Amino acid sequence: MTIRGFIFDLDGVLTDTAEYHYRGWKRLTEEEGIPFTREDNEHLRGIPRRESLMLILKGRTYPEGKIQEMMERKNNYYLEYIREISPKDLLPGARELLEEIRAAGLKSALGSASKNAPDVIRRLGITNLLNAVSDGNSVERQKPAPDLFLHAAKQLGLDPAECVVAEDAAAGIEAALTGGFRTLGLGPRERVGQAELVFPSLHGVHLDMILSAFSQ
Numbered sequence: 001m002t003i004r005g006f007i008f009d010l011d012g013v014l015t016d017t018a019e020y021h022y023r024g025w026k027r028l029t030e031e032e033g034i035p036f037t038r039e040d041n042e043h044l045r046g047i048p049r050r051e052s053l054m055l056i057l058k059g060r061t062y063p064e065g066k067i068q069e070m071m072e073r074k075n076n077y078y079l080e081y082i083r084e085i086s087p088k089d090l091l092p093g094a095r096e097l098l099e100e101i102r103a104a105g106l107k108s109a110l111g112s113a114s115k116n117a118p119d120v121i122r123r124l125g126i127t128n129l130l131n132a133v134s135d136g137n138s139v140e141r142q143k144p145a146p147d148l149f150l151h152a153a154k155q156l157g158l159d160p161a162e163c164v165v166a167e168d169a170a171a172g173i174e175a176a177l178t179g180g181f182r183t184l185g186l187g188p189r190e191r192v193g194q195a196e197l198v199f200p201s202l203h204g205v206h207l208d209m210i211l212s213a214f215s216q
């Protein structure tokens with residue numbers, strides 16, 4: 001099928017908020033005396049807020065009220081860090097690719113598990129380059145369920161097989177494959193090797209390269 005649209009994950013694809021998520025969780029876990037490393041953080045790529053906290057707690061149990069408070073505290077730290085985000089925080093190649101897609105008459109959507117995604121894309125200055133936004137508030141079941149990407153494809157009026165999903169997380173690639181999308185993995189093969197096409201990042205990646213790879 002011809003490619004007519006793209007669905008971009010946000011964190012780790014268009015901008016590097018993984019570092020801010022790390023700092024938010026690090027500050028919270030230090031306050032709570034819970035061990036948490038950068039390596040642990042790697043496993044949280046694409047994972048929603050609550051599930052991330054559950055993974056960090058590694059079976060430690062807390063009352064629901066305390067869980068809610070910890071998620072809110074981490075998010076407040078995160079919001080404090082992302083206040084500094086501006087268009088210069090777009091990862092290399094991101095704006096160019098979004099502009100090429102638009103110029104070619106194809107469509108772009110955001111497919112991010114983050115509830116803060118609309119705020120982040122506004123700060124990055126790319127809201128007007130996206131035809132649709134699906135975020136952490138759009139669906140119940142998050143990645144690796146395909147629901148978020150299906151929600152985005154529906155907003156674009158496209159079939160999953162007509163859309164390329166660009167993802168940096170294993171959970172995101174799995175979600176896209178389950179939904180019947182074409183997959184562009186960004187990052188090391190150990191992480192995104194299940195994708196049909198893999199690049200280290202969007203740096204130097206152009207629309208014609210992607211379209212020709214998927215037309216073979």
Ligand code: BG6
Pocket residue numbers: 010011021044045046047048049052075112113114115116117136
């Ligand atoms: C994803 C990130 O995009 O969003 C995860 O990769 C994060 O690390 C998730 O936990 C949820 O984000 P938020 O902003 O709703 O806490």
Ligand code: MG
Pocket residue numbers: 009010011012013045046167168169172
């Ligand atoms: Mg990501």
